[in-house]
Amino acid sequence: MNYLLRKFGLLLFTLWIAATLNFILPRLVPGDPVGAMMAKYQGQLTPAAADALRVAYGLNDQGSMSHQYFIYLGKLLRGDFGLSISQFPTPVIDVIALAAPWTIGLIGVTTIISFLLGSGLGLYSAWKRGSPLADWMPPVALFLNSMPYFWFALLLLYLFALKSSVFPLSGNLDPFIGEAWTAKWWSSMLRHAALPALTIIVTAAGGWLITMRNNVMGVMGEDYLAFARAKGLSEGRIVNRYVLKNALLPSLTSFGMALGFVVGGSILVETVFSYPGLGFYLYSAVAAVDYPLMQAIFLIIAAAVLIANFIVDMLYAVLDPRVRDGK
Amino acid sequence: MTAIPIARLTPLAWLRAGPLGVIWRSPRATTGAVIILLIAVLALLAPLISSYDPSSGAFTPWIKPGVGHLLGTTALGQDIFTQMLYGARLTLLIGIASGLISTAIGTALGLTAAYYGGRTGEVINTVTNIFLVLPGLPLLIIVSAFLRGGGVWAIILVISLTGWAWGARVLRSQALTLRNRDFIHAAVSTGESPARIIFKEMLPNLAGIIAANFFGTALYAVLSEAALSFIGIGDVSKVTWGTMLYWAQAKNALLQGAWWWVGAPGLGIAVLGMAFAFLNFGVDEISNPRSNHAGKATRVLRRKSVPKVVDAAGLPLMSIQHLDAGYVTPSGPVRAVRDVSLDVAPGEFLGLAGESGCGKSTLAFAATRLLDAPGAVFGGEARLAGQDLLSLTPEELRRTRWKDYSLVFQASMNILNPVIKVREQVYDAMQAHGVHDKTKLEARARELFELVGIRPDYLDAFPHQLSGGMKQRVVIAIALALEPKLVVMDEPTTALDVVVQRQILQEIDQVRRRLGISIIFITHDLSLLVEMSDRIAIMYAGEVVEEAPAQQIYTAPKHPYTQRLMTAFPPLSGARERREGIPGRPPSLAQEIVGCPFYERCAVHLPGTCDVKKPANVEVEPGHRVACFLQSPAVKPAVYQEEHDLASD
Numbered sequence: 001m002n003y004l005l006r007k008f009g010l011l012l013f014t015l016w017i018a019a020t021l022n023f024i025l026p027r028l029v030p031g032d033p034v035g036a037m038m039a040k041y042q043g044q045l046t047p048a049a050a051d052a053l054r055v056a057y058g059l060n061d062q063g064s065m066s067h068q069y070f071i072y073l074g075k076l077l078r079g080d081f082g083l084s085i086s087q088f089p090t091p092v093i094d095v096i097a098l099a100a101p102w103t104i105g106l107i108g109v110t111t112i113i114s115f116l117l118g119s120g121l122g123l124y125s126a127w128k129r130g131s132p133l134a135d136w137m138p139p140v141a142l143f144l145n146s147m148p149y150f151w152f153a154l155l156l157l158y159l160f161a162l163k164s165s166v167f168p169l170s171g172n173l174d175p176f177i178g179e180a181w182t183a184k185w186w187s188s189m190l191r192h193a194a195l196p197a198l199t200i201i202v203t204a205a206g207g208w209l210i211t212m213r214n215n216v217m218g219v220m221g222e223d224y225l226a227f228a229r230a231k232g233l234s235e236g237r238i239v240n241r242y243v244l245k246n247a248l249l250p251s252l253t254s255f256g257m258a259l260g261f262v263v264g265g266s267i268l269v270e271t272v273f274s275y276p277g278l279g280f281y282l283y284s285a286v287a288a289v290d291y292p293l294m295q296a297i298f299l300i301i302a303a304a305v306l307i308a309n310f311i312v313d314m315l316y317a318v319l320d321p322r323v324r325d326g327k
Numbered sequence: 328m329t330a331i332p333i334a335r336l337t338p339l340a341w342l343r344a345g346p347l348g349v350i351w352r353s354p355r356a357t358t359g360a361v362i363i364l365l366i367a368v369l370a371l372l373a374p375l376i377s378s379y380d381p382s383s384g385a386f387t388p389w390i391k392p393g394v395g396h397l398l399g400t401t402a403l404g405q406d407i408f409t410q411m412l413y414g415a416r417l418t419l420l421i422g423i424a425s426g427l428i429s430t431a432i433g434t435a436l437g438l439t440a441a442y443y444g445g446r447t448g449e450v451i452n453t454v455t456n457i458f459l460v461l462p463g464l465p466l467l468i469i470v471s472a473f474l475r476g477g478g479v480w481a482i483i484l485v486i487s488l489t490g491w492a493w494g495a496r497v498l499r500s501q502a503l504t505l506r507n508r509d510f511i512h513a514a515v516s517t518g519e520s521p522a523r524i525i526f527k528e529m530l531p532n533l534a535g536i537i538a539a540n541f542f543g544t545a546l547y548a549v550l551s552e553a554a555l556s557f558i559g560i561g562d563v564s565k566v567t568w569g570t571m572l573y574w575a576q577a578k579n580a581l582l583q584g585a586w587w588w589v590g591a592p593g594l595g596i597a598v599l600g601m602a603f604a605f606l607n608f609g610v611d612e613i614s615n616p617r618s619n620h621a622g623k624a625t626r627v628l629r630r631k632s633v634p635k636v637v638d639a640a641g642l643p644l645m646s647i648q649h650l651d652a653g654y655v656t657p658s659g660p661v662r663a664v665r666d667v668s669l670d671v672a673p674g675e676f677l678g679l680a681g682e683s684g685c686g687k688s689t690l691a692f693a694a695t696r697l698l699d700a701p702g703a704v705f706g707g708e709a710r711l712a713g714q715d716l717l718s719l720t721p722e723e724l725r726r727t728r729w730k731d732y733s734l735v736f737q738a739s740m741n742i743l744n745p746v747i748k749v750r751e752q753v754y755d756a757m758q759a760h761g762v763h764d765k766t767k768l769e770a771r772a773r774e775l776f777e778l779v780g781i782r783p784d785y786l787d788a789f790p791h792q793l794s795g796g797m798k799q800r801v802v803i804a805i806a807l808a809l810e811p812k813l814v815v816m817d818e819p820t821t822a823l824d825v826v827v828q829r830q831i832l833q834e835i836d837q838v839r840r841r842l843g844i845s846i847i848f849i850t851h852d853l854s855l856l857v858e859m860s861d862r863i864a865i866m867y868a869g870e871v872v873e874e875a876p877a878q879q880i881y882t883a884p885k886h887p888y889t890q891r892l893m894t895a896f897p898p899l900s901g902a903r904e905r906r907e908g909i910p911g912r913p914p915s916l917a918q919e920i921v922g923c924p925f926y927e928r929c930a931v932h933l934p935g936t937c938d939v940k941k942p943a944n945v946e947v948e949p950g951h952r953v954a955c956f957l958q959s960p961a962v963k964p965a966v967y968q969e970e971h972d973l974a975s976d
Contacts, residue, residue: 021466143604146550148550148600150572214611224741230728232729232730242744246744263462271558282468286559
């Protein structure tokens with residue numbers, strides 16, 4: 001219990017750091033971010049929008065820094081991220097509400113698939129070490145994992161959408177698809193998600209393979225494995241109850257960093273496929289110097305990753321009795 | 328003595344000897360290093376290789392790869408091959424500079440946290456954890472978006488500041504284990520300054536991990552630069568492989584069918600990234616060597632075939648004949664067990680003693696086929712009730728194990744699986760050999776726990792809830808579960824405190840008398856063996872030099888080595904006297920030993936005899952065998968030369 005409380009404390013603390021970073025950054029830049037945006041939009045930015053921006057940044061407010069800071073935190077807690085510049089006057093929170101489900105669905109599903117696939121192959125590669133297939137896996141995995149996500153996405157796009165139109169070029173659904181959750185909707189959704197999903201799975205699975213392989217090799221050096229083998233246990237039992245159960249634990253520990261990496265990569269994958277999720281909007285916001293949208297998306301992504309991490313921490317406590325006892 | 332004459336070193340030996348020598352010991356790391364060096368050379372020699380300017384658009388746009396332009400031209404009429412060459416410069420610079428900076432940050436913080444611990448460590452740890460979970464690329468994007476126009480060094484700085492956390496965590500945990508090692512404690516207590524301890528004592532021992540971490544962060548930096556450039560943050564007027572991809576995408580290269588414009592820089596990044604990953608992986612593999620217990624059975628490299636089963640009538644329970652075993656290493660075989668023959672009678676307690684490294688554990692593990700790779704059996708037989716364990720298939724071996732013989736390993740914190748309950752680990756040994764009835768399992772488990780003196784409630788505990796002594800009792804209980812005829816115990820109580828050790832030994836003795844099982848007990852503690860054993864065998868440099876009933880070994884040892892060993896331990900009673908160690912060291916087991924292995928250290932050796940011939944193991948009194956020319960002039964015949972040849976293949 002103590003363990004989870006501590007983890008939850010760290011979650012809140014990290015969120016607070018992220019939010020504070022978000023507050024400080026625009027104030028660190030020389031000059032006025034609104035001025036920069038006005039310059040970029042060359043008069044397209046209406047005075048009303050500029051005012052809204054100044055309000056959003058607290059630039060109209062000449063109060064002390066700490067006063068501005070607490071106003072900012074209060075707004076965050078109410079989910080008020082201000083108005084988007086590039087899609088003025090849509091509130092940022094509306095843009096996010098529209099985009100988030102697509103990203104969470106895409107990254108959530110692909111992360112689980114690539115974790116299972118990569119860990120399974122990693123287990124095989126370590127356990128069957130010495131056989132040609134098992135020994136070829138790590139270098140291939142290292143190569144796949146070293147590819148820029150977006151580059152592999154471009155290759156897939158070129159091969160399967162441009163050269164042969166097996167899959168659609170962009171977007172998340174066919175236009176005018178009608179009702180959600182119908183068979184037609186599902187088929188369109190899956191066809192659009194296939195290439196982005198494939199990109200993430202292929203590039204991320206390599207990382208999990210390497211992680212799992214290292215963990216299994218670590219477990220294979222443990223005394224309890226020698227003991228299990230001496231007991232004459234069947235191979236299946238050793239793998240399931242001794243190797244896998246122990247090797248998965250460090251995988252979960254490194255999940256946090258890996259997830260951040262996958263999310264980062266997916267941002268660009270969405271961009272390449274114009275898949276209207278958070279990453280795509282983050283990219284558009286960067287291109288359009290839409291600071292409020294940019295910052296809100298950063299916060300939301302950070303929050304999602306942190307919450308996913310917390311869930312993994314809870315899972316860890318279920319799987320590792322030592323953690324439950326606070327050891 | 329150990330100094331190697333310089334003249335014998337090959338010209339490139341400094342590459343292997345230096346701190347980065349690890350790179351050349353792993354083929355994977357070598358591949359990575361060669362790729363990076365190649366890219367670096369191409370980047371440096373760019374003006375010599377290509378006479379074009381990377382940014383001037385002097386050519387026709389969209390030329391396909393061909394003779395004039397190896398990789399074609401861009402939409403702006405630039406030569407892509409030239410851009411690749413020049414782009415490698417900045418790409419490498421960003422990767423290596425960011426790798427260095429973030430490794431420096433991570434190393435400094437990780438070491439500080441580990442060295443000081445306490446509050447400082449806690450604060451650093453929290454900061455590290457925060458940076459670990461904050462998603463890197465979004466953070467990078469948002470920071471760079473605000474720092475737009477800061478140039479290459481701003482990008483390097485931002486990447487370094489987001490990429491150090493993993494290194495700090497890994498280093499901290501490694502440094503923590505190092506911090507608790509004796510030599511660091513010694514340095515602290517002699518008053519060395521923290522800076523000196525950290526830089527002179529700890530850092531060299533962490534070099535491999537730091538190097539692995541550097542390559543890991545360099546990979547992260549190369550990929551991050553590519554990502555940032557691709558979305559147009561950073562200076563897109565500079566040529567890097569990342570900005571090349573940005574321009575390719577901005578000019579719709581793929582829609583124009585110009586796949587080479589996208590393909591070349593992306594492949595470049597992937598190959599460079601892979602090279603860094605190979606280095607990371609390879610260096611890590613070399614600096615954290617992992618032993619493993621995955622082999623299903625010890626390799627048997629015998630040439631002579633032996634009958635699989637012989638009639639057990641008239642044979643001792645366990646009969647080891649001319650066993651040769653050891654380790655296959657890159658520099659040749661190490662013969663840790665040399666032509667050893669030993670018998671164990673039913674119900675007998677056989678003690679096996681000798682200094683560390685004399686081959687006693689290797690003997691026990693090889694005979695029971697539990698020696699892990701690179702361990703192997705080179706020759707001989709090991710028969711349990713007539714059946715040659717060295718001929719069994721893995722499945723036959725699995726079925727025999729625990730049912731016919733079991734093992735108690737050295738007490739270790741990790742001898743039990745930490746994530747499943749003790750109950751399951753007692754059950755599964757029995758289940759693997761056909762006991763499936765739940766009530767029987769439960770009854771037997773409780774009975775066993777009573778037998779070794781643990782409350783049966785502890786069946787529901789997890790291993791971490793048990794003390795070291797209790798764990799070892801559980802292991803002994805498990806070893807007795809199927810009432811095997813033979814239990815091999817490898818220093819089962821060495822790591823425990825004296826009181827617990829005594830209790831456990833008494834229980835072992837009672838149990839084996841009650842059940843009539845044979846025990847092979849391995850230890851370097853001779854006084855303990857004298858008390859417990861029926862018979863004792865003394866090993867030296869892979870050979871059994873003396874073997875006799877315990878009382879005789881104690882009162883009338885015949886081999887000079889045994890005599891020295893006996894005086895090295897205080898007697899159980901009687902006046903205190905000065906103890907003497909044995910000067911010198913045992914010979915290396917990697918070499919062939921011509922004469923008596925103890926020759927160098929023997930005070931009574933016979934020059935011209937002991938150093939040129941091997942004494943035979945002769946029964947000089949009933950039940951008392953010894954291999955020493957002072958006892959018998961018999962010379963050992965070279966019958967088993969065949970296996971020795973194999974061992975040196």
